Amino acid sequence: MPRASVREQIVDAAFEQFHRHGYNACGVKLITDSAGVPKGSFYNHFESKEALALVVMDRYGETRHLEKLQTPKTAPLTRLRHHFDALAQDIVDFGYERGCVYGNFSTEAADHIPAIREGVKTAFDLWGNAIAAVIREAQDAGDVTNTQSPETLARFLLNSWEGAIVGERAAKDGSSFAAFFTVAFEVVLH
Amino acid sequence: MPRASVREQIVDAAFEQFHRHGYNACGVKLITDSAGVPKGSFYNHFESKEALALVVMDRYGETRHLEKLQTPKTAPLTRLRHHFDALAQDIVDFGYERGCVYGNFSTEAADHIPAIREGVKTAFDLWGNAIAAVIREAQDAGDVTNTQSPETLARFLLNSWEGAIVGERAAKDGSSFAAFFTVAFEVVLH
Structure with missing residues (x-):
């Protein structure tokens, strides 16, 4: 080799x-x-x-399990769930440490380094668009009756996920991830 | 002086x-x-x-507008809205920079410094409990019919707020705050 x-x-x-x-x-x-x-x-x-x-x-973007949003023959909300499950598992595997590179860079460097800020913004936009496409499918299929726009719901969920990571780095007890999955899938995507 | x-x-x-x-x-x-x-x-x-x-x-905790959660003679959801409005205004006044000290410390230092992690955890717990108390009032008054526990909803909203800040530091266009207010108050606290 x-x-x-x-x-x-x-x-x-x-x-x-x-x-x-x-x-x-x-x-x-x-x-x-x-x-x-x-x-x-x-x-x-x-x-x-x-x-x-x-x-x-x-490189980090290639590891963000976006492929799970496009698994064939799987219901939209199931794909979304698998996507966030995989993201959560990565964090749990690191003992709730390390966080998300995008969120870390946004917090630490976006204020002071324009290219980093632009890079994070682009990454969040691509990720948000991928989530929005799945939510639109779920709305079209009648699996989500919430009529807020897919873009708004996707942006909200993406941010809520980033915030759940912030919470877990302090608490390390799974409570923030549990609250995310419950409210995201049982309330927001109702 | x-x-x-x-x-x-x-x-x-x-x-x-x-x-x-x-x-x-x-x-x-x-x-x-x-x-x-x-x-x-x-x-x-x-x-x-x-x-x-x-x-x-x-010191930062004293500036987090927690008093807005307890304004007398004001409906619970109105108090909660005023609380997050004030937090948002602080961030807008800094041009979407600086973020939240708790979120910043959680992201940057919680992994490596146990006392900081414990400090952030305590701050998030106190803040989450204050939000949960208001949500409980809103549920008791019938203003919120969502039956998820106040603690779960509060933890979710607190984290979602922290994540909205992460999003705004990258985008600086108000879109993450707008998504937060729409989904938090029109969907989660329905």
Whole structure:
């Protein structure tokens, strides 16, 4: 098996370290040390920590279980449920730590770094649109009688999910995830 | 007017700087520089940055408009609406920046600093209990027919609010707050 390129080693390490420590507490040296490459090699591959963070956000997007929203022959609300179940399981597997890279970057870096803010906004928009499409299907099928627009409901649910993560990082007891699943699926998507 | 004590100057500066920069990007020197006091004076008053952060969280709690939840002669849902309206106005006044100190600390520091995690958990519990009490009143008055427990609804709404802030820091267009108010008050608290 060919050895991963230095660039790939840096991206893999950054994915792990940004997720674990957040944006501000994760410096280039932590990333290159974790990748096992010389710090000097970093700037051969990336212009800045910020540029690497954008690559990590794209990579993170590929792990957000969006494919579960499009499983064939599955009812829309079941797909939505499987999507959030998978997101929840990822967080539980990390002992309620690390959170969501998008939410972390929004909280830590969006105020000060325009490219990060734009990256998070784009990620949330794509994710929100994917959720809205499923909610529209559920409304068309009569599974959701709530007549609020799919876009509003999707934005609300996406944000509520991000907030449930914020709650769990403090409480670590599953209560915020439980409240999310109960209210999202039994009340909001009624 | 007596000059504020050095301790007070440090707490005031820390309140501002923690809110503006978050926990990790705000060091002791930034705080003492902002307070206009020598860095060396810090440790006469606080054991650590962490200890100061706990004081700031208490101070922040006093600004969270909890009194609006208890305005006399006002319907429960109106009080709840005024509470979130005031929280939203604070964020809009900062141009959708800075976020919520609790959410910021939960995201940035809860994983690594047990006392911060415990502080955020306590703050969320107190806030959630205050919201739950109002929802219980609204249910008893027949203003909310949703039969989910007040505790579950309160936890969900609190988290959804925190998530709406995460969304606004990326989008800065009011869409997440609008979705929150619409779905929270027209759907969840139906």
